[in-house]
Amino acid sequence: MRARGRQTMRTLLDAGAEVFAERGYHAARVDDIVTRAETSHGTFYLYFSNKEELFRALAVDVAAAIVELGEALPPITADGAGEQRLRDWLDRFADLYERNRSTLQAWTEAEIGDSEFGRLGDDVFAELSRVVATRVRASAPDDIDPVTAGLAVVAMIERLHYYAATGQVRISREETVGTLASVTHDAIFGNTTPRR
Amino acid sequence: MRARGRQTMRTLLDAGAEVFAERGYHAARVDDIVTRAETSHGTFYLYFSNKEELFRALAVDVAAAIVELGEALPPITADGAGEQRLRDWLDRFADLYERNRSTLQAWTEAEIGDSEFGRLGDDVFAELSRVVATRVRASAPDDIDPVTAGLAVVAMIERLHYYAATGQVRISREETVGTLASVTHDAIFGNTTPRR
Amino acid sequence: MRARGRQTMRTLLDAGAEVFAERGYHAARVDDIVTRAETSHGTFYLYFSNKEELFRALAVDVAAAIVELGEALPPITADGAGEQRLRDWLDRFADLYERNRSTLQAWTEAEIGDSEFGRLGDDVFAELSRVVATRVRASAPDDIDPVTAGLAVVAMIERLHYYAATGQVRISREETVGTLASVTHDAIFGNTTPRR
Amino acid sequence: MRARGRQTMRTLLDAGAEVFAERGYHAARVDDIVTRAETSHGTFYLYFSNKEELFRALAVDVAAAIVELGEALPPITADGAGEQRLRDWLDRFADLYERNRSTLQAWTEAEIGDSEFGRLGDDVFAELSRVVATRVRASAPDDIDPVTAGLAVVAMIERLHYYAATGQVRISREETVGTLASVTHDAIFGNTTPRR
DNA sequence: TATGAATGAGATTTCATTCAT
DNA sequence: AATGAATGAAATCTCATTCAT
Numbered sequence: 023m024r025a026r027g028r029q030t031m032r033t034l035l036d037a038g039a040e041v042f043a044e045r046g047y048h049a050a051r052v053d054d055i056v057t058r059a060e061t062s063h064g065t066f067y068l069y070f071s072n073k074e075e076l077f078r079a080l081a082v083d084v085a086a087a088i089v090e091l092g093e094a095l096p097p098i099t100a101d102g103a104g105e106q107r108l109r110d111w112l113d114r115f116a117d118l119y120e121r122n123r124s125t126l127q128a129w130t131e132a133e134i135g136d137s138e139f140g141r142l143g144d145d146v147f148a149e150l151s152r153v154v155a156t157r158v159r160a161s162a163p164d165d166i167d168p169v170t171a172g173l174a175v176v177a178m179i180e181r182l183h184y185y186a187a188t189g190q191v192r193i194s195r196e197e198t199v200g201t202l203a204s205v206t207h208d209a210i211f212g213n214t215t216p217r218r
Numbered sequence: 219m220r221a222r223g224r225q226t227m228r229t230l231l232d233a234g235a236e237v238f239a240e241r242g243y244h245a246a247r248v249d250d251i252v253t254r255a256e257t258s259h260g261t262f263y264l265y266f267s268n269k270e271e272l273f274r275a276l277a278v279d280v281a282a283a284i285v286e287l288g289e290a291l292p293p294i295t296a297d298g299a300g301e302q303r304l305r306d307w308l309d310r311f312a313d314l315y316e317r318n319r320s321t322l323q324a325w326t327e328a329e330i331g332d333s334e335f336g337r338l339g340d341d342v343f344a345e346l347s348r349v350v351a352t353r354v355r356a357s358a359p360d361d362i363d364p365v366t367a368g369l370a371v372v373a374m375i376e377r378l379h380y381y382a383a384t385g386q387v388r389i390s391r392e393e394t395v396g397t398l399a400s401v402t403h404d405a406i407f408g409n410t411t412p413r414r
Numbered sequence: 415m416r417a418r419g420r421q422t423m424r425t426l427l428d429a430g431a432e433v434f435a436e437r438g439y440h441a442a443r444v445d446d447i448v449t450r451a452e453t454s455h456g457t458f459y460l461y462f463s464n465k466e467e468l469f470r471a472l473a474v475d476v477a478a479a480i481v482e483l484g485e486a487l488p489p490i491t492a493d494g495a496g497e498q499r500l501r502d503w504l505d506r507f508a509d510l511y512e513r514n515r516s517t518l519q520a521w522t523e524a525e526i527g528d529s530e531f532g533r534l535g536d537d538v539f540a541e542l543s544r545v546v547a548t549r550v551r552a553s554a555p556d557d558i559d560p561v562t563a564g565l566a567v568v569a570m571i572e573r574l575h576y577y578a579a580t581g582q583v584r585i586s587r588e589e590t591v592g593t594l595a596s597v598t599h600d601a602i603f604g605n606t607t608p609r610r
Numbered sequence: 611m612r613a614r615g616r617q618t619m620r621t622l623l624d625a626g627a628e629v630f631a632e633r634g635y636h637a638a639r640v641d642d643i644v645t646r647a648e649t650s651h652g653t654f655y656l657y658f659s660n661k662e663e664l665f666r667a668l669a670v671d672v673a674a675a676i677v678e679l680g681e682a683l684p685p686i687t688a689d690g691a692g693e694q695r696l697r698d699w700l701d702r703f704a705d706l707y708e709r710n711r712s713t714l715q716a717w718t719e720a721e722i723g724d725s726e727f728g729r730l731g732d733d734v735f736a737e738l739s740r741v742v743a744t745r746v747r748a749s750a751p752d753d754i755d756p757v758t759a760g761l762a763v764v765a766m767i768e769r770l771h772y773y774a775a776t777g778q779v780r781i782s783r784e785e786t787v788g789t790l791a792s793v794t795h796d797a798i799f800g801n802t803t804p805r806r
Numbered sequence: 807t808a809t810g811a812a813t814g815a816g817a818t819t820t821c822a823t824t825c826a827t
Numbered sequence: 828a829a830t831g832a833a834t835g836a837a838a839t840c841t842c843a844t845t846c847a848t
Contacts, residue, residue, distance in 0.1 A: 026848095027811065048244040048327075052839070064813050067840060131244075131327050144387070170378075170389055170397045177381065178374035182366075185373065190340050193366055201366040209405035223828070248822060258830040263823065418827095419832065440636040440719075444818065456834050459819065523636075523719050536778045562770075562781055562789045569773065570766035574758075577765065582732050585758055593758040601797040615807070640843060650809040655844065 031069045033059045038076045043124025047077060047132040074132075081129060081139060084122045085146045091118055092150045098157045100211040109203035112179070116199050119183045127187055150176045158210055175206055227265045229255045234272045239320025243273060243328040277325060277335060280318045281342045287314055288346040294353045296407040305399035308375070312395050315379045323383060346372045354406055371402055423461045425451045430468045435516025439469060439524040473521060473531060476514045477538045483510055484542040490549045492603040501595035504571070508591050511575045519579055542568045550602055567598055619657045621647045626664045631712025635665060635720040669717060669727060672710045673734045679706055680738040686745045688799040697791035700767070704787050707771045715775060738764045746798055763794055 023031070037059035041050045052073055056066050070076040095111055098104045119126060132139045154172035179202055186193045193201075219227070233255035237246045248269055252262050266272040291307055294300045315322060328335045350368035375398055382389045389397075415423070429451035433442045444465055448458050462468040487503055490496045511518060524531045546564035571594055578585045585593075611619070625647035629638045640661055644654050658664040683699050686692045707714060720727045742760035767790055774781045781789075 024810065030811075051837090053837095062813050063840075064815095064842080065811080068811075072839080140384070147381070148387070166397045166400045167393060170393055171401055173381065173387060173389075174374050174378050174397055174401050177377035178370050181373035181377045182370050185343070185369065188336075190336060190343070191369060193363075193369075197363060197366055201362045201370055204362045205367055205370050205405045209401045220828090226828080247820090259823080259832090260825085260830045261828075264828070264830095267823095269822075416831065422832080443816090445816095454834050455819075456821080456836095457832080460832075464818080532776070532778060539773070540779070558789045558792045559785060562785055563793055565773065565779060565781075566766050566770050566789055566793050569769035570762050573765035573769045574762045577735070577761065580728075582728060582735070583761060585761075589755060589758055593754045593762055596754045597759055597762050597797045601793045612807090618807080639841090651811090651844080652809045652846085653807080656807070656809095659844095661843075 027069075030059075030061065030065060033061065034066060034069055034076065035079060038073075039080055039124045042077065042080075042128035047128040050128075077125075077128065077132060078139070078142075080125045081132075081142055084118075084125050084129075085142055087118055087122070088146050089149050091115060092153045095153050095157065098207070098210065104211075105203060105207045108207055109199060112199045112202050112206075115179065116183065116195055119187065120195070123187050127184065130184065147173065147176060147180075171209075175209065178202070178205070223265075226255075226257065226261060229257065230262060230265055230272065231275060235276055235320045238273065238276070238324035243324040246324075273321075273324070273328060274335070274338075276321045277328075277338055280314075280321050280325075281338055283314055283318070284342050285345050287311060288349045291349050291353065294403070294406065300407070301399060301403045304403055305395060308395045308398050308402075311375065312379065312391055315383065316391070319383050323380065326380065343369065343372060343376075367405075371405065374398070374401070419461075422451075422453065422457060425453065426458060426461055426468065427472060430465075431472055431516045434469065434472075434520035439520040442520075469517075469520065469524060470530065470534075472517045473524075473534055476517050476521075477534055479510055479514070480538050481541050483507060484545045487545050487549065490599070490602065496603075497595060497599045500599055501591060504591045504594050504598075507571065508575065508587055511579065512587070515579050519576065522576065539565065539568060539572075563601075567601065570594070570597070615657075618647075618649065618653060621649065622654060622657055622664065623667060627668055627712045630665065630668070630716035635716045638716075665713075665716070665720060666727070666730075668713045669720075669730055672706075672713050672717075673730055675706055675710070676734050677737050679703060680741045683741050683745065686795070686798065692799070693791060693795040696795055697787060700787045700790050700794075703767065704771065704783055707775065708783070711775050715772065718772065735761065735764060735768075759797075763797065766790070766793070 034055065037055045038050075041054045041058055044050075045054065050073065052063065052066055055073075055076070056063055059066075066076075070079070091111075091114060094114070096107045098108050129139060129143060151169055151172040154175055155168040158171050158175070159168040182193075182198055182202060185191045186195070186198050230251065233251045234246075237250045237254055240246075241250065246269070248259060248262055251269075251272070252259055255262075262272075266275070287307075287310060290310070292303045294304050325335065325339060347365055347368040350371050351364040354367050354371070355364040378389075378394055378398060381387045382391070382394050426447065429447045430442075433446045433450055436442075437446065442465065444455065444458055447465075447468070448455055451458075458468075462471070483503075483506060486506070488499045490500050521531060521535065543561055543564040546567050547560040550563050550567070551560040574585075574590055574594060577583045578587070578590050622643065625643045626638075629642045629646055632638075633642065638661070640651060640654055643661075643664070644651055647654075654664075658667070679699075679702060682702070684695045686696050717727065717731060739757055739760040742763050743756040746759050746763070747756040770781075770786055770790060773779045774783070774786050
């Protein structure tokens with residue numbers, strides 16, 4: 023594939039991301055995508071064998087970015103510095119979510135049955151949960167599984183962003199990050215800030 | 219509607235719930251539903267004006283049950299008794315999720331764009347979050363919004379069940395409930411169990 | 415399937431046979447068939463999952479008729495009575511070919527690669543050849559295989575009708591039957607009619 | 611056209627012959643041909659204005675070879691020497707069929723409706739039939755048309771090779787040629803070999 | 807002379823919904 | 828109250844051919 027081809031593919035991917043975000047995965051039509059990309063159906067099928075494959079191409083990239091970010095999660099300590107590091111990391115997560123809002127939103131909808139998306143999503147979540155687990159392990163009570171606890175935290179982080187992104191609730195980015203940092207840190211180390 | 223009609227409607231609702239669970243809202247075909255219900259297309263449209271309406275009929279019931287359960291959330295105290303009450307409530311939530319697994323799973327997928335499902339889901343979540351917020355308020359640090367924190371917790375609870383239900387991860391019901399109780403209680407009151 | 419459904423299916427089969435005959439298997443469009451049958455695409459796919467399946471339905475019937483006719487091939491003797499019986503049988507074959515002209519013509523075109531049509535055609539030819547072989551066996555020279563000779567004769571019969579039917583050559587039905595009877599009988603028993 | 615151009619054209623013709631043989635005329639894609647020829651769509655249309663023209667280029671050559679072979683059919687006599695000459699000629703026909711198997715196989719499928727291929731094929735068959743007719747004429751009974759009889763024989767020869775070539779039946783080349791020689795000679799002069 | 811990319815007309819297929827009985 | 832049949836709009840996908848370099 024030459025430069026022109028790569029450019030066309032890029033245009034299609036971008037158009038796809040936009041359309042998926044606007045209309046959702048299922049309601050998105052290949053026709054919408056090619057119209058947005060100002061190209062033809064024929065060209066679309068030159069690069070992707072169907073809508074699902076284009077989505078997978080988007081999802082794979084995002085998955086890689088999430089895993090990479092997961093690996094960058096720093097050790098979290100019980101003190102204020104630890105909470106700040108957590109907050110910084112969550113800020114980067116928010117960046118990533120914002121940048122890939124459309125794909126992540128559509129992912130939820132595509133993730134049904136035994137599609138590959140599901141498995142891809144699993145891998146990402148499993149990886150993230152494992153990383154979080156290593157941070158939780160040090161402090162978790164004996165009777166709960168750190169990996170499950172990690173998964174719960176990851177689920178919370180992802181879903182709150184999802185609700186914020188879809189506009190189902192109206193929360194600012196700062197609020198989202200701040201709340202998650204506080205709740206997560208408390209969940210791990212206990213609530214040490216002064217009560218009202 | 220006579221007894222026979224009610225029976226037919228019931229059969230269709232049950233069939234719909236199963237098919238939605240298996241294939242997801244979008245992939246579910248009216249044909250799948252009527253085949254499962256051992257009836258005909260004609261009959262389907264005698265009771266529901268379209269696929270969406272059948273789903274709404276399922277969703278409305280579940281939504282009411284969730285709101286009702288939310289209202290039953292007892293005051294949570296920092297001590298062991300408080301955590302036990304939280305655990306008991308989460309147990310009932312697990313019951314509810316299990317009983318309506320199919321609808322709740324499909325809901326996620328249907329919840330896109332500006333459909334009524336989304337709004338219905340919003341109401342449910344908002345209501346639950348508000349209730350949780352009243353419990354969180356007492357202990358949350360000054361700088362975070364209790365409603366947002368409540369929403370975060372609710373998101374965590376719902377999503378972990380979702381992952382467990384779809385089999386994307388393999389966690390037992392006990393583990394799910396236990397972890398959620400522990401993490402949630404810790405998030406609110408701090409981790410008071412002995413560290414390893 | 416009720417009476418109405420059977421009628422619709424019949425209409426589609428008839429329309430298919432006509433269209434295949436007129437335009438050939440490959441050039442035939444589902445659209446041509448439904449237009450001819452005065453029905454809709456939707457209805458077509460209610461009865462056949464694609465063009466190929468409709469053709470197979472036609473071909474299976476014809477195949478059965480040919481095999482049945484093959485079984486009716488009487489013992490052929492060297493005398494004039496034998497040739498007359500052969501001629502009568504070829505007349506019935508001509509009837510059958512005429513009645514199913516369209517399908518048999520299209521079959522040639524569809525029969526390529528490893529499609530099921532090919533195998534179906536094989537079975538028919540093999541069966542016919544075997545029957546002819548039993549008649550040839552009595553008189554064939556030692557060094558040739560009666561089944562191969564039977565196949566050769568069957569090939570000749572089928573192809574001559576095909577050429578006559580497609581109009582590639584202009585031969586009357588009488589001429590076709592007469593020539594085949596004479597040539598086939600001679601091939602088996604030797605040319606006993608007076609030379610010019 | 612320079613040497614390089616001729617080479618490219620040759621490569622395309624060869625690739626076309628292979629692909630037509632494997633997949634049949636209709637199922638053959640220009641894409642298959644250019645991939646096999648390790649060249650591009652652009653180049654294909656530089657040498658042939660369409661798929662049909664490439665096929666015609668192949669067919670014309672084969673047609674000429676068949677006509678030429680037809681003219682080489684020697685006078686056939688009733689004695690063993692005559693049958694041997696016939697056998698030798700059929701052997702050359704088998705050579706020709708083998709060499710051009712791919713094109714001849716595809717030809718059958720392409721020959722539909724009023725395409726030029728049909729007419730090309732007609733000419734070839736007509737020519738062959740006429741030649742065979744001159745050999746048959748001497749011995750045929752009064753009531754059959756020698757040209758029709760010739761056509762019947764030609765049809766038999768061609769089809770038996772076709773069946774053998776497509777692998778629809780499993781006959782060796784020797785068996786094919788032997789059977790055709792025997793049956794054809796018998797058809798013309800009567801069966802003179804000793805009966806079993 | 808060669809080619810990768812683009813095209814778009816047209817084919818197939820699906821499926822929610824309506825109809826006639 | 829029930830149903831089998833029909834519909835057709837809209838979606839997906841294919842591929843011979845043309846274009847720009």
